[in-house]
Amino acid sequence: MTTSVLDTGNTAWMLTSTALVLFMTLPGLALFYGGLVRTKNVLSVLMQCFSIASVVTVLWVAVGYSLVFVPAATPGTNALIGGLGKAFLANVPRGALSGSIPETLFAMYQLTFAIITPALIVGAFAERVGFAVMLLFSAVWSLVVYVPVAHWIWGGGWLQQLGVLDFAGGIVVHVTAGVAGLVAALYVGQRKGFPHTPMMPHSLTLSVVGAGMLWVGWFGFNAGSALGANGTAGMTLAATHVSAATAATVWMAVEWQRNGKPSVLGVITGAVAGLATVTPASGYVGIAGAMLIGALAAVVCFFSATTIKKRFGYDDSLDAFGVHGVGGFVGSILTGVFASVAYGGTETIDVYQQVGVQALACAVTAAWSGLVTWGTFALADRLLGARVEEEHELIGLDLTNHEERGYDLG
């Protein structure tokens, strides 16, 4: 952990992991989401993912990395937010190490997480929020939610001090993004016609491709969070893969039983649910724990993306909350159990107490993310109107926001 010699093997794996996690967003998530919207909005979603990757990079390099990982100048505030000592990566020479890898690489690896988190949110308000609002929101949210929460949990902040366990971002990534998605969907309201008009995925083919990329990329997300090529990375990769496969299988079985037929959307959603849910636990659990987490992920997320959403009537277009948010909660709580050596995990913890810490961390970050999301949308609503005109929603965001069309196959 704190060796100060560069290890080429660890560095090789982290270079690869950085590529893999960027690949999850570009084009993985972009495709997964892009395939699920209607033809007239496909570009808007791709554009959102691409521009978030670009703008968040600039913000991260400018201040984000430093505020998360550099101790605050005044120790008293470090519980809440880091310092600006490495703004613009100015004090990160190419020889600097973070553990046994170059610090520049560590900063870039962490950046890929900062990118995918706001990109996950756009799934919740897809097809009705304009590009400018989306961009404003993503920038603000990235700085005001992602950066402090990452500091609290990974950068030495108060939750880390409380002993919260979040191996690869169940809370930092999925809870924060999921809740933001739900709140945003509630703020902007349902898409016109929802839920009576069928709003079928325009290309499940693309979504399957995206799901495959997410699955593969997630090896970088979770096993990369070992920050080296070691036994933890190996077991984390195994736990990640097993959870995904179990969740896909269980989701398929549940659907088969309930609807008489398993669906493609179901299987890929199941896999993503398994991946998201195992994330916080992935580095701590054994194979059995991972299987159980995957199975639970499928059942709970199936329930949330179908029954609960229908029941409460919010329009979480692509189930950003239903899968990532709910999966994030479930996984983060279960981490308090399955990380324990008593249940095949690696940590010597008191399960009851740990579950309490996990729940507290989830609750506080969820509240903060929800609050800031509501506030930012209210602000954007004032400045630009939170959602596009009805006419534009009808025509689609591709033409009205970008004057382009996703396909011209004629």
Added chain:
Amino acid sequence: MTTSVLDTGNTAWMLTSTALVLFMTLPGLALFYGGLVRTKNVLSVLMQCFSIASVVTVLWVAVGYSLVFVPAATPGTNALIGGLGKAFLANVPRGALSGSIPETLFAMYQLTFAIITPALIVGAFAERVGFAVMLLFSAVWSLVVYVPVAHWIWGGGWLQQLGVLDFAGGIVVHVTAGVAGLVAALYVGQRKGFPHTPMMPHSLTLSVVGAGMLWVGWFGFNAGSALGANGTAGMTLAATHVSAATAATVWMAVEWQRNGKPSVLGVITGAVAGLATVTPASGYVGIAGAMLIGALAAVVCFFSATTIKKRFGYDDSLDAFGVHGVGGFVGSILTGVFASVAYGGTETIDVYQQVGVQALACAVTAAWSGLVTWGTFALADRLLGARVEEEHELIGLDLTNHEERGYDLG
């Protein structure tokens, strides 16, 4: 090989290779195959690849890995099948090593091979076999064919003891899958309208994407089989790439000469033929050997996918047998030649004798795979009907099996 210290460089490469080989199936092969079927069946193929990846993972973790790689409890039976000592990876702690990499990682890397093998088969019976039959068949075949054959050749079984050479799965993967495909295609019969009705690929664009992913992923498949980042991995990568490129070039030339025009489908099929054929030899041969293998792969597979298939009239829909099966046979036999130091290879072998061993291994595994495939389909036929109703075949499997459509571009 048997050092008991973890090497981070080797581990880094094997983590990457695991991601690359999974990527070959999800979404590589899924896209390659998915593009070749008609629009009404695209999702069925994607779904098959995805669900195989999920279900085989569960089976592999439960018993597959252990039965392949753990010695049988009673030494007498070990020639045929391994033991259950590591069922559910229960006795594989995160510190356990396999050579210089974590054993968990080794188990996951091998799993990606267990996944792609049954996924290759579905190309042979695409567009007419229902999802339930496919799933039942894949599960049975995985346990009854893949697991024992992998044990025979890689897990210390009788063929390995005979000295068979199969670096990355010419026999274990391609011969077994190709023959299963042929037998399944014969069992279920031709698609309605074959061969008179044109059944054009609905999106060669997708198939090209899939082929590109297969090519890149194959670096993990073959060079990963070196189980480390070393000189063998380097040469294996080179042999793999050179064989693919040579085969694509030769296939293009043959087509140009025979049909007056080179086709996109031809070039990508050539590349895949070159990759499949060099697989068993990839770690043993030199560059010249790889080129020769690639050239032969193109000529023989071209012949089998066009002339032979036409002549015998079986409907191997996407040429799973014609390319993978035939390429697997050719490559596995040629391994007996080009692996020899006399022909630029690494092994000090008697070529005649080695070719004999290779042929024996091919013949026995082919027979076993064919037999089990026929039996399983006969069983599935009883239980569920081996192929879908004519009406459903007409409408397409996407709607009738999954109530979804691949595209809704309107």
Added chain:
Amino acid sequence: MTTSVLDTGNTAWMLTSTALVLFMTLPGLALFYGGLVRTKNVLSVLMQCFSIASVVTVLWVAVGYSLVFVPAATPGTNALIGGLGKAFLANVPRGALSGSIPETLFAMYQLTFAIITPALIVGAFAERVGFAVMLLFSAVWSLVVYVPVAHWIWGGGWLQQLGVLDFAGGIVVHVTAGVAGLVAALYVGQRKGFPHTPMMPHSLTLSVVGAGMLWVGWFGFNAGSALGANGTAGMTLAATHVSAATAATVWMAVEWQRNGKPSVLGVITGAVAGLATVTPASGYVGIAGAMLIGALAAVVCFFSATTIKKRFGYDDSLDAFGVHGVGGFVGSILTGVFASVAYGGTETIDVYQQVGVQALACAVTAAWSGLVTWGTFALADRLLGARVEEEHELIGLDLTNHEERGYDLG
């Protein structure tokens, strides 16, 4: 650099980088370009990328690698071209090292650069040059332009002796390809209907996917050029990513301001411009330098792909010159500035003098590439007709060159 012991970590990263750079072409660039052409030509572009990858591999293994990286037999000629000592990689045993990685691997890594360079060119003359001409041109150009220029700059040739800096191919790849594209576009003339008939991308969706793959793959292209998993690789990855993100952001801003709307094509083109432009400097610059290069890349390439192209009326179909060529020039010149320790870089150079060397290298290689391109097209024109018949251009190259269609969605 000249350690003679294999380092598994460095080897792991270079194996991965080789996969990443091949992935940039197959399917990355193929998709990026393929999406931008009209439906009737999509396969032609994919086919061009695929067949270039195949044929260039054969040429590279046969003579290319040796001519670039092996010293000439007669030292006097080595300034211009290398020797044939490693033709067919005959004298490259699997134990041979290049630095701390296997030489076979080094040869393959470099091959992926030799592949993508002619593939970049096809974007300039897309939709009107037949397959045979394209193939002839690519083979000749690869041997007569790419191979000597790579030798001059990376293989110990005269420009390297002059001290030119080109970390990952700003001159070797982008200047040579960009200029060849421009000259080829001028030689064959505009597409019928250009610029009045709208020739919209048939699938921006595919282009976005391709752009994402290019971005990710570029980590292998630039950070892989460190030839190891070290501090330079980390900083190079950071510089590459930051330049891409900055360029995408700036392009978006410029478009928003000028056209009232940011476009998807703009954002992805901006990212590619940022990647191409930072390439020669990527291993030498700091973060601030990379940001500046990215911002300049966006502004200059935006200008060249819109205003300049319109002004001079050449039909560089997919902006191979406008983005890669211009970006290559700008980046190669700026390398002379930002590589300097005075501007946060790594090199102790005299900026004025270095800029002179960079400009000289750009000018000479551009002239050589342009000359050979014109000559080869003139030759191809004699033999085969440089562009397809008008009727075939109307029908599209997919049907007329390959008797296939990209989609059959009916």
Added chain:
Amino acid sequence: MKFVIAIVRPNRADEVRQALAGVGVKGMTLTEAKGYGRQKGHTEIYRGAEYRIDFVPKVKIEVAIDDAELPLVLEAISRATKTGKIGDGKIFVLDLLETVRIRTGESGTAAL
């Protein structure tokens, strides 16, 4: 018999189907179309150049009916698709000489 061709907004197809079914129409045929008229199209941008696309997406509904049904049918279509904004579309009525139901060979109004 009459052959009625209605060009309507693409998102109105289902309303029209329901309205027609509501007045007793048993079948109809729908085609995707592009219309040019008073409703203006949109612009698309490509490398800084703006292109006007004059055609807008429409759906064409063809329905063969008995003469007596005509007023009801016209009314039903109008009701289902009218927004009062430019681009609502047109209904064209042609004379229909004969109809055959392929399955049974029936002809005339019995085949509708």
Added chain:
Amino acid sequence: MKFVIAIVRPNRADEVRQALAGVGVKGMTLTEAKGYGRQKGHTEIYRGAEYRIDFVPKVKIEVAIDDAELPLVLEAISRATKTGKIGDGKIFVLDLLETVRIRTGESGTAAL
């Protein structure tokens, strides 16, 4: 002259083309369409919700013919596409006032 519009099953287009060519028809025009009628559509499922899709894929074949050819043409289309199951489709016959072959300017039956 008559203008014949046949709505048939999508996989029958080629059979119809051959049958029409067999009775001397020299040209025809085909469009993809969606039909609503007695033949029921399918359901699609999305996140657990089932949607009924009432329209089924059809192909519309339009062919302009000489009056005298009508019986043969009706018979040829029926023969080529009839399965006897619901959804075989319809044939509609309209009166055709004039035909022009653009290439030559010919008109009337000479232009068919």
Added chain:
Amino acid sequence: MKFVIAIVRPNRADEVRQALAGVGVKGMTLTEAKGYGRQKGHTEIYRGAEYRIDFVPKVKIEVAIDDAELPLVLEAISRATKTGKIGDGKIFVLDLLETVRIRTGESGTAAL
């Protein structure tokens, strides 16, 4: 009123639109179609087998006009699309009994 159906080459749609607008036509409707006729199709190759595709891409333009406009309209379409090579297409003229503009309820020539 007349209902004019023109089957033309797909790349000629815009020329036809301009020509028609030039003679005062205010609206038209366009559909993608496939034509069979004297113009030969193309071959496609798949795994060494060659398939003939007899249908070629066409565009169908439908325009409702006042009787008096007919000669001008026929002439405009022909002018805009004629190349003199096989496959230029056909124009069919049918009688149009009634036209309704849905937006306003206007009918007859006022609705064109």
